[in-house]
Amino acid sequence: MSQTLPKAALYYSPASIWASVALLALEEKGYGSDEINLKPVDLAKGENFAPAYLRINPGATVPTLVVPLEKTLSAEIDSRYKAIQDTKSIVEFLDKSRSAQSRTHTTSTAPSPSLAPATIAFSVQSNQIIELLHSPAADPNALFYMNARSEGELKELAKQLLPFVSGRRDALSKLLADSDSGAIQVSDKTKAFWQVKLIATEKFLQVYQDADKSEGELSEEARQARQEYLRSANSAWSNLKDVLSALNKEIIAPFVLGDQLSVADLHLAAWLARIASLSGAGVSDDGNTAVAKIEAHVGDSFSLSREFSVAEARRRAGIPVTGVEPTERQSKLAAFWDAVKERPSWKKVYGEGLH
Ligand SMILES: N[C@@H](CCC(=O)N[C@@H](CS)C(=O)NCC(=O)O)C(=O)O
Structure with a gap:
């Protein structure tokens, strides 16, 4: 591997469950801290929806592992990247890419056990x-949003999640407004993606914002939204x-x-x-x-x-x-x-x- 080859970058969020799987893999495989750039993505600020992030992962999820490819034969492109966009593939890639034979620029001398299953079965x-x-x-993640199965629990959960969910709503609203005003140029597909995410986010946000109100204080629509939330939460935990x-x-x-x-x-x-x-x-x-x-x-x-x-x-x-x-x-x-x-x-x- 060439010394000048750029490093791989892992886009993650510290509180993300699936990004944590990739972080566990880095440790278990003995990767040195100089081998992979860790790039935090703030989900509470909707950074995963930014156009630059969507270019490496159109699903807007963390983790994403961006790996440099060896120089290609094409003269004008001296390095290229491949983005691995789901946890399972990232862990498999990390498992294969460091072994007892590895002689990379790593500072790590930690052992590198294979994490692959040993047989077909x-x-x-x-x-x-x-x-x-x-x-x-x-x-x-669904269980995280739906960790309340009664009105009392919903009140508590809402306090905890409101800053996170409203941060995401604000980020998505701004992206949509900026694309409408022409401040940023994105495809219709990206706009539609943001709209879908915004609708889903607002649905939770509304229920959390109303969590302090008694049933009598709710509009009919808000009352139904709360009932629907509690029904879904109960069935999610039951399942x-x-x-x-x-x-x-x-x-x-x-x-x-x-x-x-x-x-x-x-x-x-x-x-x-x-x-x-x-x-x-x-x-x-x-x-x-x-x-x-x-x-x-x-x-x-x-x-x-x-x-x-x-x-x-x-x-x-x-x-x-x-x-x-x-x-x-x-x-x-x-x-x-x-x-x-x-x-x-x-x-x-x-x-x-x-x-
Ligand atoms: N199938 C994906 C799922 C990853 C995923 O859902 N990640 C969550 C964080 S744990 C995420 O990025 N959600 C996007 C969001 O919160 O908008 C994978 O295995 O990597």
């Missing part, structure tokens, strides 16, 4: 877990039961594929941290505590099966086994939480708090 299982985590029923049960059944434990960390664990680690955080858990909670908080938050006496030996889980994850009864059992997700939170990557990404 494991690949299938890994892909199924990743697909499930990214499916609509598991959508951690999560199947996702949690499937994960708890399908992972081998303590990691997704057993003893060794692989790509699917990075997706699950970030996903579970978000669900735990929405459920009121914190970084210092152990697996059983975090899972108990998730179960209580999901409600309806939901409980995950506890089939995994605690002693076994700890031995496999290299955690001390002292004080654990040989008969003690826990859910696989609790064992996963304990195993993953020991890792320096997790401590780096979540040390300051779950998100």
Whole structure:
């Protein structure tokens, strides 16, 4: 690789669940801090909707990994870039691009374990877990917006989310106004994209802005919007039961594929941290505590099966086994939480708090 080749850049947001998967991957793969430029994108200011960002990711999501390509044969273009626009592909790319044989300009001497599943059967299982985590029923961002299932909870959530959601509304309104006035030139497709995002943002914003009002103070339209919000929130959290049960059944434990960390664990680690955080858990909670908080938050006496030996889980994850009864059992997700939170990557990404 040429010394002059520009660096790869990871566009991320610190509180973004899916960008956190890429950040975990950088640590687990031992990338040096000089190898990849980290570029923050402020979602609260709608920076992901800016025309320059849409050129590298038309879906306006983080993470995006922009990688330089080797010089091409074409004389006038001395370097070109490829943008990788979804978490799964970014993690796979990062996994392949640093190995024990790597002799790049990196300052890192950290080991570079392969995170790829070791067999075809494991690949299938890994892909199924990743697909499930990214499916609509598991959508951690939808659950973030819909983490209120009663009027009281909605009032609290609104206080927390109003600055974020109104920041995005302001950014989208300004982009649309600037394109209408000709201050910026964009395609009709981009304008339509902004309009769709604005409508979706305003829908939540209206419900949050009205959250302080009693039902009697609401217009008929606002009352229906609140009812519709609470219905959707209740069904989103109810649908999560199947996702949690499937994960708890399908992972081998303590990691997704057993003893060794692989790509699917990075997706699950970030996903579970978000669900735990929405459920009121914190970084210092152990697996059983975090899972108990998730179960209580999901409600309806939901409980995950506890089939995994605690002693076994700890031995496999290299955690001390002292004080654990040989008969003690826990859910696989609790064992996963304990195993993953020991890792320096997790401590780096979540040390300051779950998100
Ligand atoms: N399928 C995408 C989803 C990424 C995604 O939804 N990212 C969120 C943040 S975690 C985002 O950028 N949302 C855009 C927004 O908030 O406008 C991926 O896997 O990368």
